[in-house]
Amino acid sequence: MAFIKRQLADAKRAMPSVVIAGAGLVGALNACFFAQKGWDVSVYEFRRDIRTMKHVQGRSINLALSQRGKSALEAVGLKEYIVNQGVPLYARLIHNKDGKTYNRQPYGKPGEHIVSINRRHLNEVMITQAEKSPNVKFFFEHKVKSVDYDKKQLVVQCTSQPSRIPQFGSKSPPAEHEEFHVDADLILACDGAYSAVRRSLMTIPRFDFSQEYIEHGYVELNIMANNNEFAFEENVFHLWPRGHFTLIALANRDKTFTVTIFAPFTEFEKHMSTTEDVLSFFEENFPDAYQLLGKEHIADTFNRVKPQSLVSIKCSPHSFFDNLVLMGDAAHAMVPFYGQGMNCGFEDCLVFSETLEEQGNDIANAVQVYSERRVNDAHTINDLAMYNYEELKDLVNRNSYKLRKKFDSIMNSMFPKSWIPLYSMVTFTRIPYSEVIERRKKQDKILSSLLTTTSTFALIGAAIGIYLNRGKLGF
Ligand SMILES: Cc1cc2nc3c(=O)[nH]c(=O)nc-3n(C[C@H](O)[C@H](O)[C@H](O)COP(=O)(O)OP(=O)(O)OC[C@H]3O[C@@H](n4cnc5c(N)ncnc54)[C@H](O)[C@@H]3O)c2cc1C
Incomplete structure (x- = not known):
């Protein structure tokens, strides 16, 4: 019995540790992923626990959840519950300026839909789910200040009353405003668009960053x-x-x-x-x-x-040292017009989890491979989100746009696997974003050569018609 106990204790001690900056949507989901893996998880969040707050200040009240987000939630067993709490949306309904007439544009094939979800509820459910594991601790009212490069640790400041700080293991709680270092095998920076972690990495040579x-x-x-x-x-x-x-x-x-x-x-x-x-x-x-x-x-x-x-942020790489990864808005804040910011952030968690497994839990390798995989995808969806604003504010009303949508839908019914409309690839599949854009370019090329051929045929047809009727036409 004592032997088994010792073995269990050894196994427990052998589990790696992860520290997560930010308990927003992406940080909370990451906590669920690592809770499931049995790692020691500590999450440091600047705000108070939102579950105890009357009003939560912040961004959009609701969000559109689509396939990438759903797949990630499914991996931690939350998809069904969350989707059932939302409202399915099957089409865009365009309201004309007269206030009386509409134009309906289905999102995809019959049944394909996105889901409108309440941001706060989603965040709370994920925190509660992660917290069910005894190896997960959330430290609210703790501000991540920076990264200590030499020690590869997070520097955190406690901003709460000591009475509200949970005990974790045998460590005594820090005093209010005390700064301390947090050591872990893996650091995940999920502290949003204005990430303190990312800011403290800015002087690292060859770290590219842009914001607009x-x-x-x-x-x-x-x-x-x-x-x-x-x-x-x-x-x-x-x-x-x-x-x-x-x-x-x-x-x-x-x-x-x-x-x-x-x-x-x-x-x-x-x-x-x-x-x-x-x-x-x-x-x-x-x-x-x-x-x-x-x-x-x-x-x-x-x-x-x-x-x-509204800010759009790109950076590269997404990983540093051999143990730190930027995820979610900290890595790729985007304008909200494709409804992909959270979905992409959720997919980050899934891709990282898959990469870790594929690399046999070798953190240093996983961190590097993940960044190589993800940077291009993040840049692509940032650009697509920017483009989609043109679509939402104007293009949807244009005949050329409607015609293209019709054409894509006909092609998709004839070639369901190889011709998927752009919006559907982004929203209803997990095709990597960078591949989505390559596929779209191929479609555009085919379409433009079809148009050229068709117009050449039309010209030849018109010329033959004119020739055959030259008498009547007086030529
Ligand atoms: C108007 C609007 C509508 C949107 N609609 C959609 C949509 O329909 N679909 C979609 O997929 N996406 C949408 N998005 C994007 C989505 O909101 C973000 O992509 C998503 O919130 C990113 O999650 P995150 O966890 O990375 O960052 P955040 O949600 O910003 O969470 C970051 C967390 O880190 C904490 N934090 C910050 N700094 C520190 C620090 N120094 N120390 C400790 N903690 C810290 C914050 O308090 C917060 O809890 C929308 C965005 C906007 C603005």
């Missing part, structure tokens, strides 16, 4: 339930594309809609800075949404809330 704030910002509003029913159709992504600005609405399980306006900051300043202006702007451009949002709510929101900025 786009000229657009966003403001979120709400449409309340109407007699405990959805105010309009819930299973679609509502879209009001108006050229250089756009409005979207996604349903929530409580029968409300989260409505977001994206517009250039100059537009907010010019047309939405007084109550009178913002009301007439909404009434003119989004008449049906204006009715449902209500004057008071629009006026109140714009009095209280300033437009939030």
Whole structure:
């Protein structure tokens, strides 16, 4: 018996340790992955535990979950539960400016859909799931300050009252504001777009970094339930594309809609800075949404809330030393127009887990291979997200866009494996993003040679027609 106990203790001691910076969406999911592997997991999160907070400040209230995110959630046993808590969206519903007519554009084949999920709920479920393992500890109100290069450790500062700090093993808790070093076999930086870990790596030679704030910002509003029913159709992504600005609405399980306006900051300043202006702007451009949002709510929101900025970040590599990886927005914050930021971050966790297994849990190798695999994919989806804004605010209304969508869907029904529309490859498959763009380029090439051939045939046909009718035409 004593022998077995000793063996179990040895096995436990032999498990590697991972420290995670940030308990947001990607950090919490990583905690679930490593809890499952039986590693010693400690997560340091700047905020208080969101499960104890009344209001959580931050970004979008809801998010669109698609295949990459679902696959990652499935790997930790959470997919079914999370998907059942969401609202499926099967198509875009484009609202015309008259406020009365619509244009429906299905996302993919019948049944294919994305899911509108509540951000806070998703985050809470993952933290709770990870915490079920005795080897996982979350340290809230702990700010990651930097990385100590020499020791390959995280430097963390405790910002909470000592009474709220959980005990971990035999270590005594740090005092308030005390800085301390955290040692682990693996460090995962999931501390978001303004990552402190990434910032402290900036002076490392050959670390490439770029960031771009786009000229657009966003403001979120709400449409309340109407007699405990959805105010309009819930299973679609509502879209009001108006050229250089756009409005979207996604349903929530409580029968409300989260409505977001994206517009250039100059537009907010010019047309939405007084109550009178913002009301007439909404009434003119989004008449049906204006009715449902209500004057008071629009006026109140714009009095209280300033437009939030949107940033796109690329960096390379994503791994450092032989034990540190940047993941999620810390590695690749992107503009939200493809609904892929979280999905890509979730796929990071899955790809890293797969890579670790493939490398026989050799951390140094896995870290390097992961970065080689992931950087190109991250850059590609960053660019695609930028491109998709053009689509959302304008292109969806154009005939050329609709024609291409039709053509892609016909080709897809004839060649289901080899001709998958761009949106479907990104949203409904796990084809690596960099391969998605290669496939799309091939499709474009085929299409343009088809068009050239068709127009050549059309020209030859027209010439023969003219020749045969030359008498009648007076040639
Ligand atoms: C308006 C909008 C809509 C979006 N819609 C979608 C969508 O529909 N689908 C989709 O896939 N994606 C969407 N996204 C993108 C998505 O929100 C992000 O990609 C996702 O939140 C990234 O998760 P993350 O965990 O990497 O970062 P975050 O969610 O930012 O989490 C980072 C965590 O780290 C903590 N932290 C920060 N600094 C420190 C520190 N120094 N020490 C300790 N902890 C720290 C933070 O408190 C936070 O908890 C949207 C984004 C926006 C802005």
